[in-house]
Amino acid sequence: MTFSSDFSMRAYMTISIVILFGVNMPAQSVPAALFTDPPADVAHPARLTVLRIPSHGVLLNGMIYQPSGAGPHPTLVICHGLPGNEKNLDVAQAVRRAGWNAVTFNYRGSWGSPGDFRLSQNLEDGEAVLAYLRDSENAKRLGIDAAHIAMAGHSMGGWVVAHTASHDHHLAGAILISAADVGKQGEWPYDRLEAMLDDCTWPLAGVTAEGLADQMRALGSKFRFENMAAGLLDTPLLAVTADDGFAADTNTLVNAIHAEGGHQVVAIHFATDHNYSDHRIALETTILNWLETRGGS
Numbered sequence: 001m002t003f004s005s006d007f008s009m010r011a012y013m014t015i016s017i018v019i020l021f022g023v024n025m026p027a028q029s030v031p032a033a034l035f036t037d038p039p040a041d042v043a044h045p046a047r048l049t050v051l052r053i054p055s056h057g058v059l060l061n062g063m064i065y066q067p068s069g070a071g072p073h074p075t076l077v078i079c080h081g082l083p084g085n086e087k088n089l090d091v092a093q094a095v096r097r098a099g100w101n102a103v104t105f106n107y108r109g110s111w112g113s114p115g116d117f118r119l120s121q122n123l124e125d126g127e128a129v130l131a132y133l134r135d136s137e138n139a140k141r142l143g144i145d146a147a148h149i150a151m152a153g154h155s156m157g158g159w160v161v162a163h164t165a166s167h168d169h170h171l172a173g174a175i176l177i178s179a180a181d182v183g184k185q186g187e188w189p190y191d192r193l194e195a196m197l198d199d200c201t202w203p204l205a206g207v208t209a210e211g212l213a214d215q216m217r218a219l220g221s222k223f224r225f226e227n228m229a230a231g232l233l234d235t236p237l238l239a240v241t242a243d244d245g246f247a248a249d250t251n252t253l254v255n256a257i258h259a260e261g262g263h264q265v266v267a268i269h270f271a272t273d274h275n276y277s278d279h280r281i282a283l284e285t286t287i288l289n290w291l292e293t294r295g296g297s
Helices: 005-011 089-097 118-132 136-142 154-166 190-197 209-219 224-230 245-257 280-292
Strands: 020-023 049-055 058-068 073-079 101-105 144-154 173-177 236-243 265-269
Touching: 005 265, 049 089, 049 101, 049 118, 058 089, 058 118, 058 190, 073 118, 089 280, 101 118, 118 136, 118 144, 118 154, 118 209, 144 154, 144 245, 154 173, 154 190, 173 280, 209 265, 224 245, 236 245, 236 280, 265 280
Parallel strands: 073 101, 073 144, 144 173, 173 236, 236 265
Antiparallel strands: 020 265, 049 058, 058 101
């Protein structure tokens, strides 16, 4: 197949980004992994494996997108938001083409995973996924380089990642995509909370919009972003924001890390919606180029 000169020009066009704090990233070209399949490896082909991840007495539904090659490979865990309609599976596929494993999963009580949905449990589930991937038998079977695992989270998933990375200092890095400060949202007026949550409960088990609002209000201030900053000072962090009303939450965290002397933060803003509907290539490019700086096998 021959690519037209117009396609080539667009494929390598640079993306305009805004760097707020920390490490500067140069103007980015679209990585080849976004438009080129890797060479086939008959002995070690790319594949998709179903995971059943133990977490507090149940098995979470999960998938691992595995690249070709013998491995072991660095791994990105992708945490979805609330309720998780956008699961960033295009990111998972791009990450795999770039030579990383990509792991997706559903929290307890969401999208078919057993149990009732509870926000505090999502934090436990994120930790359970990491424990599963770091287990030596699982890592060997799945081709995981346990020393190079990073996490990415969208919206509420960004809150899960920020909280997890603030005390798990073995991560290779953390990516926040329009992260929502769930701890701060619990302080919103009740009617505003319920209105936001009204369309979020249908794929979730054992919870209503009113119940979710109660959960947010019960979390308390220790789950706010700024209270995670001290634990993130030495964690390489990519913070991506959009014109969706959530940027201030991420900026609060970035400011707090910066104020305490953290200098491993790359913050990028795109003029798009919460799902990056017209900036998917830009989002994937940013993530792949940042992951390249995180090394791995």
